[in-house]
Amino acid sequence: MEKVSVGIDVGGTTIKVGLVDSEGNIFARRSTETRPEERTSEQILFDISRLVLELLSIADVPMDAVGGIGMGVPGTVNSEKGIVTYSGNLRFKNVDVMRVLREFFRGMPILVNNDANCAALGEARFGSGKGFDNVILVTLGTGVGTGFIVDGKILEGKFGEGAEGGHICIKMGGEKCTCGQRGCWETYASATALVRQTLNSYKRYPNGIMGQIIAADDNITARTAFLARKNGDRRAAKVVSNYVGYIAVGIVNLVNVFRPDVVMIGGGVSHEGEYFIKMIDRAVRRHAFGGKQNHPPKVVPASLGNDAGIIGAAALVMPR
């Protein structure tokens, strides 16, 4: 009988649970609110376990058809012990996730990992990194999330504290980061950073097409510069090309260390169009070590979107 894997994607606002087949397809799913500000870690984990049981029952999947349960959590995860060392989003500190889940699912393989690592694994197995053993996923959102699959395995570092590519320093004494340091890559390459860069350009040149778009929306988002560029705004084109430069410089650093087969870009910004990914790809090829004589990886959009978390968490417990 073909085994089903359970994938759990725990976010700060929403918990998503899915049943995933061996081809990486989610065939049943449920979600609920996390509400970490009003619930203890124990209550949240109980709720997750109940949700899994409910989903299995609704989908009519017997317990012995389940191959395992994988969970992705935003924060630092000691995957060997199944302990979430720290998660700001969930307000978890040294939470023994494994202990609680085992009460509900005795004898079942259970694995917990960082959510960005899970997404990278999902994309490597079933998304745009399929067929490759060495991939990097870069997610451009509020911050910059990174996941590294090296020789088919998640790179975690000691106690799961590594793989934080968003916090490599690209400018000494640069912009202040939420992590307490300065000049981290994510303070230049995140969607949040793009909004700031757009605002700075608008302040200097408030009268262009970008100014009209901002006035009409009464807002600046990560889309504003892309939209203004599309409408022929020269300043907006400059904002986008600078932003591409920031993204590329971090990727080049990662590529020079890991030399993956492919680099995948995820997050809302990655949907801005083929030209945007192509610009990053060109910059990475131009600046990666060894130039064209070596084998620079291709930069491509990630393909699993919001499902990468569930699929990747499920992939933790799938046989390779």
Ligand SMILES: [Zn+2]
């Ligand atoms: Zn940082």
